[in-house]
Amino acid sequence: MIVAKRKPIEEIIEEVQAYDKILLVGCNECVTVCEAGGKKEVAVLASALRMHFMNQGKEVKIDEITLERQCDHEYLEELRNQIDQYDVVVSLACGVGVQFMAEKYMNMPVMPGVDTCFMGVTEERGVWSERCQGCGTCMLAKTGGICPVSRCAKRLFNGPCGGSTNGHCEIDKNVICAWQLIIDRMKNLDKLEDYEALVPIKDWSTERAGGPRKVVREDVMQ
Template sequence: MIIAEAKPVKEIIEMVKDLKKILVVGCKGCVSVCNVGGAKEAAILASTLRIAGKKNGNTLEVGEHTLERQCDPEYVDELKEIIEEYDGIISIACGVGPQFLAERFPSSRIFPGVNTKFMGGAIEHGVWAERCAGCGQCVVHYFGGLCPIARCSKSLLNGPCGGSDNGKCEISKDVDCIWDMIVRKMMEQGRLDELLEFKPPKSWTTARDGGPRRLIREELVK
């Protein structure tokens, strides 16, 4: 899922300081799972902004509305009847959300309420870790199901670098060397020789370096 964290309230207040009526728009998608963008968080942010407005002597009216997803036009359209009532919209979805709102409602001022961090998963309650770089052509089957592109600090595809020490990355003793994990797993599975086999070069044409990407499923296109 996409992992995000809430922007500091001080930063949000500064962004909307000249506005009088604001709508906080939550998202029930990925960011709600990491307790950042759901209905509860939208209500908390809205309440915080109201309190801050009163404290600063600013009569700030704050509404709230939570969409099923902000990355789907059919859900974004829920706002079309109310969005013109507000001076600005704070999206607490991932970075896709405010962009979809800005594209759908070009006359509205849209502000991001969260910082999008990475694609990953929960490794324990309240802790998320990066697992995928979205590079377009997945090759984790070569590496015991582990991704050296997202999880190696240098995204090396041909083994550990000289900075690896006792299973840790040179950037920090708190960062595991993914290549140490890959080698150990392949050894445990009796597949270590596979790491010595020639693999065709990975295609980077589907990665982000080729510009903004699209995925088209012809059978779903109306």
């Protein structure tokens, strides 16, 4: 999932201070799971904003809605008949949802309600960590299912660097060395001989550095 974290309320207040009719839009997918922008977070933010404006003596209309997703046309279309009632939208979806909303409703200011962080997993409730950077050429088959692109600070492909100490990375003793994980995993799979095989130079043209990316599938296009 895409992992996001809540923005400080002060920052959101700054974003919407100048408006009188505010719509808060949550997303039922990833940001609900990582407890940053789901229905409950929308309700808490709406309540906090209402109190802030009431405290300032300013009359502001604040409504809430949570869409199934904000990265698909059909769900964003649900706002079509009501969005004109508002001066601004605060989207608590990831950056994808915020942008898609802005693209769809060209005349409506759309503000982000969360900080989008990475693609990751729920390690335990309240703890999320990165697993994928969407480099576009997955090499997990060669590394025992553990990604050196997202989990090695140096993105090394042929074993650990000299900074790996007791299985931990030199950038932070709480970060496990990705290559330690890979080697342990290969041992478990009885495939340690694969570790000896050199990984060729990776094609980075599919990564973000090559500019914004697009996936097109002719067979499913309408």
